[in-house]
Amino acid sequence: MIIYAAKDYEEVSKKAATVMGALIVSKPNAVLGLATGSTPVGMYRYLVEWCKNGDLDFSQISSVNLDEYRGLSGDNDQSYRYFMNTNLFDHVNIDKAKTNVPNGLAEDADQACAEYNAIIRSMGGVDMQLLGIGGNGHIGFNEPSDVFEKETHVVDLAESTIQANARFFESMDDVPKQAFTMGIKNIMEAKKILLVATGAAKADALYKALYGPITPQVPASILQLHSDVVVVADEEALSVIREKGLL
Numbered sequence: 001m002i003i004y005a006a007k008d009y010e011e012v013s014k015k016a017a018t019v020m021g022a023l024i025v026s027k028p029n030a031v032l033g034l035a036t037g038s039t040p041v042g043m044y045r046y047l048v049e050w051c052k053n054g055d056l057d058f059s060q061i062s063s064v065n066l067d068e069y070r071g072l073s074g075d076n077d078q079s080y081r082y083f084m085n086t087n088l089f090d091h092v093n094i095d096k097a098k099t100n101v102p103n104g105l106a107e108d109a110d111q112a113c114a115e116y117n118a119i120i121r122s123m124g125g126v127d128m129q130l131l132g133i134g135g136n137g138h139i140g141f142n143e144p145s146d147v148f149e150k151e152t153h154v155v156d157l158a159e160s161t162i163q164a165n166a167r168f169f170e171s172m173d174d175v176p177k178q179a180f181t182m183g184i185k186n187i188m189e190a191k192k193i194l195l196v197a198t199g200a201a202k203a204d205a206l207y208k209a210l211y212g213p214i215t216p217q218v219p220a221s222i223l224q225l226h227s228d229v230v231v232v233a234d235e236e237a238l239s240v241i242r243e244k245g246l247l
């Protein structure tokens with residue numbers, strides 16, 4: 001595992017974009033596993049800038065996203081499809097037909113999950129999976145639990161996640177309570193993992209994920225078993241790890 005310590009959000013964004021950009025340069029037809037949330041917004045901004053100035057070419061890239069809220073259409077401005085379009089896909093030369101986000105409106109959830117697993121397999125697997133981390137240690141929407149869920153599934157969002165998401169919705173009733181998410185096996189099968197974390201609210205989760213026991217109660221702790229993980233985190237997110245003298 002490589003840990004890059006960055007001083008702040010901006011430096012995390014640039015370093016993480018550099019790591020993903022290097023893959024895009026070295027493997028122009030790479031399969032990117034992508035994430036949403038506040039943390040990667042700055043990183044996507046750099047990727048867009050480098051594509052616009054001709055340093056990156058997305059024309060052969062394909063992508064698969066970690067998750068999507070159940071019940072939201074891709075046109076809803078809180079959906080993860082909408083997030084991906086507005087933060088990245090609309091601004092780079094990617095073929096949108098080669099971008100995949102779970103369909104939040106799928107009526108047959110089991111079938112939708114099986115199809116999503118099949119899509120990932122048909123792409124030949126993910127070359128680099130980008131991950132944020134929840135304050136409770138979740139990755140994708142794999143919430144703390146008694147077991148590691150393996151493949152794409154529907155999850156009941158943890159109360160803390162619903163509360164954290166509430167800021168984006170008009171009322172609590174509008175906040176989705178379920179999501180489709182890749183499972184832990186899907187994530188662990190990616191050839192390379194890029195984990196980004198910023199802010200003090202992630203410090204405890206990041207410490208537990210990287211140095212605590214491997215347990216489904218801290219889903220990100222499974223990453224200790226992956227052979228190729230790059231962590232890019234700012235000093236606030238690394239503060240507990242520093243306090244304990246581990247870095």
Ligand code: F6R
Pocket residue numbers: 034035036037038039040066067131132133134138139140141
């Ligand atoms: C998003 C996702 C989530 C987020 C995590 C951190 O696709 O799967 O696991 O990465 O909740 O979110 P932010 O970056 O908003 O703190």
